[in-house]
Amino acid sequence: MENIISDISAKELATGDIFRLISEAFDVACDTDGRDVIVKGDVALNVVRASDALKSLSDLLSDGNQIDRRTVDYMIYLAGQGKIEEFMRSSEEVFYTTPTGRQIRAKTLGQRIYLDSIRHHDLVICSGPAGSGKTFLSVAMAVKAFRNREVSRIILTRPALEAGERLGFLPGDIEEKVNPYMRPIYDALNIMLGEELALRYYEKGLIEVSPLAFMRGRNLDDCFVILDEAQNTTTEQMKMFLTRLGINCKACVCGDFTQIDLPRGIKDGLHDAIDVVDGVEGIKIVSLHNYDIVRNSLVQRIVEAYENRGSL
Numbered sequence: 001m002e003n004i005i006s007d008i009s010a011k012e013l014a015t016g017d018i019f020r021l022i023s024e025a026f027d028v029a030c031d032t033d034g035r036d037v038i039v040k041g042d043v044a045l046n047v048v049r050a051s052d053a054l055k056s057l058s059d060l061l062s063d064g065n066q067i068d069r070r071t072v073d074y075m076i077y078l079a080g081q082g083k084i085e086e087f088m089r090s091s092e093e094v095f096y097t098t099p100t101g102r103q104i105r106a107k108t109l110g111q112r113i114y115l116d117s118i119r120h121h122d123l124v125i126c127s128g129p130a131g132s133g134k135t136f137l138s139v140a141m142a143v144k145a146f147r148n149r150e151v152s153r154i155i156l157t158r159p160a161l162e163a164g165e166r167l168g169f170l171p172g173d174i175e176e177k178v179n180p181y182m183r184p185i186y187d188a189l190n191i192m193l194g195e196e197l198a199l200r201y202y203e204k205g206l207i208e209v210s211p212l213a214f215m216r217g218r219n220l221d222d223c224f225v226i227l228d229e230a231q232n233t234t235t236e237q238m239k240m241f242l243t244r245l246g247i248n249c250k251a252c253v254c255g256d257f258t259q260i261d262l263p264r265g266i267k268d269g270l271h272d273a274i275d276v277v278d279g280v281e282g283i284k285i286v287s288l289h290n291y292d293i294v295r296n297s298l299v300q301r302i303v304e305a306y307e308n309r310g311s312l
Contacts, residue, residue, distance in 0.1 A: 001044045003051045005037040008058040013037060018057065018072055025076045026050040053079040056088055070294070074108065077291050083109060096140050099194040104140050110292035111137060117284040118252060123245065125230075125253040125274060128288025135228050138252035139188035142224040145250065146206070151224045153205070156185045158228040159212045159237060182209045185228060212237055221246035230255035230270040232262060238269025242277070258306070 010032040013019065019030040028041035028050045037054055041047040053075045057067055065071075078084045087109050095115065096104040106112035111133050117124045118141045126134050142154045189198045189207065201207040212233065227233070227241055230253045238253075245251055255270040262268055277283050 001041060001047045003039045003047050005039065005051055005054060006035075008037050008055060009061045010035055010037050012061050012067075013054060013057060016067075017069075018054075018067070021069075021072050022050050022053050022076060025080070026053075030054070049079040052084045056084050059088060074291055078109070096144050096192065098191055099197070102191070104137075104192075106137075107133070107294045108288075108292045110286075110288045111294075114286045114288065115141065117286050118250070121284040122249070122282045123242070123251045123253070123277075124284045124286060125270070125277070126286040126288065127231075127255055127257055127270065127274070128286075129256055129258060129290055129293060131294060132288040132292040133294055134254040134256075134288060135184055135226070136188050138226050138254055139185060140192055141252070142226060143189070143192040145224050151248065151250065152222045153224075154201075154207045155220060155223050155225040156182065156189075156207070156209045156228070157212050157215055157225070157241075158182065158185075158230075159232045185209065185226070212241060215241055215244050218244055219246045220244045220249050220251075222248045223250075225249060225251045227251070227253045228255075229259075230273075231257055231260045231268050233269035234262070235267055235269045235272040238273045241269075242273065 011034060014032045014037075019032075022028070023030050026041065026046040026049050027043065028039050028046055030050065031038050031040075039047050039050050039054070041050070053072075056075050056079070057072065060071065061067060075084070078087050093112075094103040094105045098104065106115055110128070114124070114126055114133070114137060117126075118138065124138075126138070128134050139156075142151075142156075145151050146154050186198075186209070192198075193201065198207065202209070212227065223246075225245070230238065232255075233241070241253075242251075253270070253273065255268075257268075257270070260268050274285055278285050
Protein backbone atom coordinates (compact mmCIF):
# COMPACT_ATOMS: atom_id res chain seq x y z
CA MET A 1 0.00 0.00 0.00
CA GLU A 2 1.16 3.55 -0.75
CA ASN A 3 -0.03 6.77 0.82
CA ILE A 4 0.95 10.24 -0.42
CA ILE A 5 0.69 12.98 2.21
CA SER A 6 0.37 16.54 0.88
CA ASP A 7 0.35 19.89 2.72
CA ILE A 8 2.99 18.65 5.11
CA SER A 9 6.38 19.94 6.31
CA ALA A 10 8.17 17.46 4.07
CA LYS A 11 11.63 19.00 4.12
CA GLU A 12 11.68 19.44 7.91
CA LEU A 13 10.46 15.90 8.50
CA ALA A 14 13.10 14.46 6.16
CA THR A 15 15.90 15.86 8.32
CA GLY A 16 17.30 13.94 11.26
CA ASP A 17 16.02 10.50 12.21
CA ILE A 18 12.25 11.07 11.92
CA PHE A 19 11.75 8.99 8.76
CA ARG A 20 14.01 6.23 10.11
CA LEU A 21 12.28 6.02 13.49
CA ILE A 22 8.79 5.90 11.97
CA SER A 23 9.88 3.42 9.30
CA GLU A 24 11.33 1.08 11.93
CA ALA A 25 8.33 1.43 14.24
CA PHE A 26 5.70 0.56 11.61
CA ASP A 27 7.76 -1.48 9.11
CA VAL A 28 7.16 1.00 6.29
CA ALA A 29 9.28 3.07 3.92
CA CYS A 30 9.13 6.88 4.14
CA ASP A 31 10.42 9.16 1.41
CA THR A 32 9.83 12.65 0.02
CA ASP A 33 10.03 14.42 -3.32
CA GLY A 34 10.61 17.70 -1.49
CA ARG A 35 6.92 18.59 -1.48
CA ASP A 36 4.95 15.50 -0.46
CA VAL A 37 5.78 12.54 1.78
CA ILE A 38 5.28 9.01 0.42
CA VAL A 39 4.66 6.15 2.83
CA LYS A 40 4.79 2.59 1.51
CA GLY A 41 4.23 -0.71 3.27
CA ASP A 42 2.76 -4.19 3.00
CA VAL A 43 0.34 -3.73 5.89
CA ALA A 44 -2.33 -1.10 5.27
CA LEU A 45 -2.87 -0.35 8.97
CA ASN A 46 0.83 0.33 9.50
CA VAL A 47 0.86 2.75 6.56
CA VAL A 48 -2.09 4.61 8.09
CA ARG A 49 -0.45 4.73 11.51
CA ALA A 50 2.87 5.96 10.09
CA SER A 51 1.02 8.60 8.07
CA ASP A 52 -0.86 9.77 11.16
CA ALA A 53 2.40 10.12 13.08
CA LEU A 54 3.98 12.14 10.28
CA LYS A 55 0.94 14.42 9.96
CA SER A 56 0.90 15.13 13.69
CA LEU A 57 4.61 15.96 13.71
CA SER A 58 4.08 18.27 10.74
CA ASP A 59 1.25 20.03 12.59
CA LEU A 60 3.46 20.50 15.64
CA LEU A 61 6.21 21.98 13.46
CA SER A 62 3.71 24.33 11.83
CA ASP A 63 2.67 25.57 15.27
CA GLY A 64 6.27 26.51 16.05
CA ASN A 65 7.12 23.52 18.25
CA GLN A 66 10.56 21.95 18.26
CA ILE A 67 10.61 18.22 17.54
CA ASP A 68 12.97 16.08 19.60
CA ARG A 69 13.39 12.34 20.00
CA ARG A 70 10.88 12.19 22.84
CA THR A 71 8.23 13.89 20.72
CA VAL A 72 8.79 11.51 17.81
CA ASP A 73 8.64 8.47 20.11
CA TYR A 74 5.44 9.76 21.70
CA MET A 75 3.74 10.39 18.34
CA ILE A 76 4.69 6.86 17.30
CA TYR A 77 3.19 5.51 20.52
CA LEU A 78 -0.04 7.50 20.10
CA ALA A 79 -0.39 6.47 16.45
CA GLY A 80 -0.04 2.84 17.46
CA GLN A 81 -2.78 3.34 20.06
CA GLY A 82 -5.05 5.23 17.66
CA LYS A 83 -5.01 8.29 19.95
CA ILE A 84 -3.30 10.89 17.76
CA GLU A 85 -6.44 12.93 17.11
CA GLU A 86 -7.39 12.99 20.79
CA PHE A 87 -3.92 14.20 21.74
CA MET A 88 -3.80 16.93 19.09
CA ARG A 89 -7.09 18.34 20.36
CA SER A 90 -5.92 18.46 23.97
CA SER A 91 -2.39 19.73 23.35
CA GLU A 92 -3.59 23.17 22.29
CA GLU A 93 -4.89 24.28 25.70
CA VAL A 94 -2.62 26.62 27.68
CA PHE A 95 -3.78 26.64 31.30
CA TYR A 96 -1.09 28.90 32.78
CA THR A 97 1.45 31.43 31.53
CA THR A 98 4.52 32.22 33.65
CA PRO A 99 5.87 35.76 34.20
CA THR A 100 8.52 35.06 31.54
CA GLY A 101 5.84 34.14 29.00
CA ARG A 102 6.33 30.38 29.17
CA GLN A 103 3.09 28.61 28.34
CA ILE A 104 2.22 25.64 30.56
CA ARG A 105 0.07 22.95 28.97
CA ALA A 106 -0.39 19.21 29.05
CA LYS A 107 2.27 17.59 26.88
CA THR A 108 0.78 14.10 26.97
CA LEU A 109 -2.67 12.53 27.24
CA GLY A 110 -1.80 11.29 30.70
CA GLN A 111 -0.96 14.81 31.81
CA ARG A 112 -4.24 16.10 30.37
CA ILE A 113 -6.17 13.48 32.36
CA TYR A 114 -4.19 14.53 35.45
CA LEU A 115 -5.04 18.22 34.99
CA ASP A 116 -8.72 17.49 34.31
CA SER A 117 -8.82 15.35 37.45
CA ILE A 118 -7.42 18.20 39.57
CA ARG A 119 -10.03 20.55 38.15
CA HIS A 120 -12.97 18.30 38.93
CA HIS A 121 -12.01 16.49 42.16
CA ASP A 122 -11.15 17.61 45.70
CA LEU A 123 -8.39 15.03 46.07
CA VAL A 124 -6.18 13.56 43.34
CA ILE A 125 -3.65 10.81 44.02
CA CYS A 126 -1.13 10.58 41.19
CA SER A 127 1.60 7.98 40.73
CA GLY A 128 4.15 8.06 37.95
CA PRO A 129 7.83 7.83 37.04
CA ALA A 130 10.41 10.59 37.39
CA GLY A 131 9.95 13.34 34.83
CA SER A 132 6.25 12.74 34.13
CA GLY A 133 5.22 16.12 35.56
CA LYS A 134 3.44 15.03 38.74
CA THR A 135 4.81 17.74 41.03
CA PHE A 136 5.36 20.45 38.43
CA LEU A 137 1.78 20.35 37.13
CA SER A 138 0.28 20.17 40.61
CA VAL A 139 2.26 23.27 41.64
CA ALA A 140 1.10 25.03 38.48
CA MET A 141 -2.53 24.22 39.28
CA ALA A 142 -2.04 25.36 42.89
CA VAL A 143 -0.58 28.69 41.78
CA LYS A 144 -3.39 29.16 39.26
CA ALA A 145 -6.03 28.52 41.94
CA PHE A 146 -4.26 30.91 44.31
CA ARG A 147 -3.91 33.68 41.71
CA ASN A 148 -7.61 33.24 40.80
CA ARG A 149 -8.48 33.58 44.53
CA GLU A 150 -10.09 30.16 44.63
CA VAL A 151 -7.96 29.45 47.72
CA SER A 152 -6.19 31.80 50.12
CA ARG A 153 -2.92 29.89 50.49
CA ILE A 154 -0.75 27.07 49.15
CA ILE A 155 0.68 24.40 51.43
CA LEU A 156 3.46 22.13 50.19
CA THR A 157 4.70 19.16 52.19
CA ARG A 158 6.68 15.94 51.89
CA PRO A 159 8.18 13.36 54.24
CA ALA A 160 11.79 14.17 55.11
CA LEU A 161 12.62 10.48 55.06
CA GLU A 162 16.32 10.91 54.35
CA ALA A 163 16.62 12.45 57.82
CA GLY A 164 14.20 9.94 59.29
CA GLU A 165 11.98 12.96 60.14
CA ARG A 166 14.71 13.80 62.68
CA LEU A 167 15.20 17.31 61.39
CA GLY A 168 16.82 18.41 64.63
CA PHE A 169 20.07 16.79 63.53
CA LEU A 170 20.33 19.29 60.65
CA PRO A 171 21.84 22.76 61.24
CA GLY A 172 19.78 25.97 61.22
CA ASP A 173 16.16 26.87 61.86
CA ILE A 174 13.19 24.89 60.55
CA GLU A 175 13.28 26.63 57.14
CA GLU A 176 16.95 25.80 56.66
CA LYS A 177 16.37 22.21 57.76
CA VAL A 178 13.52 21.68 55.30
CA ASN A 179 14.99 23.50 52.29
CA PRO A 180 17.13 20.62 50.92
CA TYR A 181 14.06 18.36 50.75
CA MET A 182 11.80 20.96 49.17
CA ARG A 183 14.13 22.16 46.41
CA PRO A 184 12.09 20.69 43.50
CA ILE A 185 8.96 22.43 44.82
CA TYR A 186 10.77 25.75 45.27
CA ASP A 187 12.07 25.47 41.71
CA ALA A 188 8.55 24.95 40.37
CA LEU A 189 7.21 27.88 42.39
CA ASN A 190 9.96 30.15 41.09
CA ILE A 191 9.04 29.23 37.53
CA MET A 192 5.32 29.84 38.07
CA LEU A 193 5.60 33.09 40.03
CA GLY A 194 9.11 34.43 39.59
CA GLU A 195 11.60 34.28 42.46
CA GLU A 196 10.76 37.70 43.89
CA LEU A 197 6.99 37.19 44.06
CA ALA A 198 7.34 33.61 45.32
CA LEU A 199 9.58 34.86 48.16
CA ARG A 200 7.12 37.64 48.99
CA TYR A 201 4.22 35.18 49.25
CA TYR A 202 6.37 32.85 51.31
CA GLU A 203 7.34 35.61 53.76
CA LYS A 204 3.67 36.59 54.15
CA GLY A 205 2.71 32.98 54.93
CA LEU A 206 0.56 32.68 51.81
CA ILE A 207 2.82 29.88 50.63
CA GLU A 208 3.86 27.42 53.29
CA VAL A 209 6.44 24.66 52.93
CA SER A 210 6.63 22.15 55.78
CA PRO A 211 7.72 18.57 56.48
CA LEU A 212 4.85 16.12 56.70
CA ALA A 213 5.40 15.58 60.42
CA PHE A 214 4.28 19.17 61.03
CA MET A 215 0.82 18.50 59.52
CA ARG A 216 -0.35 16.51 62.54
CA GLY A 217 -3.20 18.13 64.45
CA ARG A 218 -3.89 20.80 61.83
CA ASN A 219 -7.07 21.58 59.87
CA LEU A 220 -6.26 22.55 56.28
CA ASP A 221 -9.01 24.97 55.23
CA ASP A 222 -9.25 27.25 52.17
CA CYS A 223 -6.00 26.03 50.65
CA PHE A 224 -4.41 24.00 47.88
CA VAL A 225 -2.17 21.40 49.51
CA ILE A 226 0.37 19.17 47.75
CA LEU A 227 1.96 16.10 49.33
CA ASP A 228 5.04 15.21 47.29
CA GLU A 229 7.16 12.03 47.46
CA ALA A 230 4.15 10.23 48.93
CA GLN A 231 5.71 6.82 48.28
CA ASN A 232 7.89 7.51 51.32
CA THR A 233 5.01 7.99 53.73
CA THR A 234 3.95 5.26 56.11
CA THR A 235 0.31 4.18 56.16
CA GLU A 236 -0.15 6.07 59.43
CA GLN A 237 1.35 9.27 57.99
CA MET A 238 -0.86 9.06 54.91
CA LYS A 239 -4.01 8.58 56.97
CA MET A 240 -2.97 11.51 59.17
CA PHE A 241 -2.49 13.73 56.12
CA LEU A 242 -5.73 12.78 54.37
CA THR A 243 -7.77 13.42 57.51
CA ARG A 244 -6.33 16.97 57.79
CA LEU A 245 -8.20 18.16 54.67
CA GLY A 246 -10.75 20.82 55.56
CA ILE A 247 -13.32 23.16 54.04
CA ASN A 248 -12.56 24.46 50.52
CA CYS A 249 -9.40 22.39 50.39
CA LYS A 250 -8.06 20.87 47.19
CA ALA A 251 -5.25 18.34 47.52
CA CYS A 252 -2.78 16.52 45.29
CA VAL A 253 -0.80 13.51 46.47
CA CYS A 254 2.14 12.65 44.20
CA GLY A 255 4.55 9.73 44.29
CA ASP A 256 6.73 7.31 42.36
CA PHE A 257 6.47 3.62 43.23
CA THR A 258 9.99 2.99 41.85
CA GLN A 259 11.60 5.31 44.41
CA ILE A 260 10.38 3.94 47.74
CA ASP A 261 13.02 4.51 50.44
CA LEU A 262 11.14 3.07 53.41
CA PRO A 263 12.78 0.26 55.36
CA ARG A 264 12.08 -3.19 53.98
CA GLY A 265 8.85 -4.69 55.27
CA ILE A 266 7.02 -1.38 55.80
CA LYS A 267 4.08 -0.81 53.46
CA ASP A 268 4.12 2.63 51.92
CA GLY A 269 1.19 4.98 52.39
CA LEU A 270 0.76 5.64 48.66
CA HIS A 271 -0.07 2.04 47.78
CA ASP A 272 -2.26 1.76 50.86
CA ALA A 273 -4.20 4.95 50.15
CA ILE A 274 -4.94 3.89 46.59
CA ASP A 275 -6.26 0.56 47.86
CA VAL A 276 -8.41 2.20 50.54
CA VAL A 277 -9.91 5.29 48.86
CA ASP A 278 -10.25 4.20 45.23
CA GLY A 279 -13.90 4.72 44.29
CA VAL A 280 -14.62 7.19 47.10
CA GLU A 281 -16.66 10.15 45.84
CA GLY A 282 -14.56 13.28 45.28
CA ILE A 283 -11.31 11.34 44.91
CA LYS A 284 -9.55 10.50 41.65
CA ILE A 285 -6.66 8.07 41.18
CA VAL A 286 -4.37 8.89 38.24
CA SER A 287 -1.46 6.82 36.91
CA LEU A 288 1.18 8.37 34.66
CA HIS A 289 3.49 6.11 32.68
CA ASN A 290 6.80 6.10 30.84
CA TYR A 291 5.31 7.79 27.78
CA ASP A 292 4.29 10.72 30.00
CA ILE A 293 7.93 11.50 30.79
CA VAL A 294 8.63 14.96 29.39
CA ARG A 295 12.25 15.40 30.38
CA ASN A 296 15.14 14.48 28.10
CA SER A 297 14.06 11.38 26.13
CA LEU A 298 17.07 9.65 27.68
CA VAL A 299 15.21 9.64 31.03
CA GLN A 300 12.41 7.57 29.51
CA ARG A 301 14.89 5.03 28.12
CA ILE A 302 16.69 4.84 31.48
CA VAL A 303 13.40 4.17 33.32
CA GLU A 304 12.50 1.48 30.79
CA ALA A 305 15.95 -0.13 31.13
CA TYR A 306 15.55 -0.45 34.89
CA GLU A 307 12.02 -1.84 34.47
CA ASN A 308 13.25 -4.39 31.93
CA ARG A 309 15.96 -5.57 34.29
CA GLY A 310 13.41 -5.93 37.06
CA SER A 311 11.20 -8.12 34.86
CA LEU A 312 13.95 -10.59 33.97
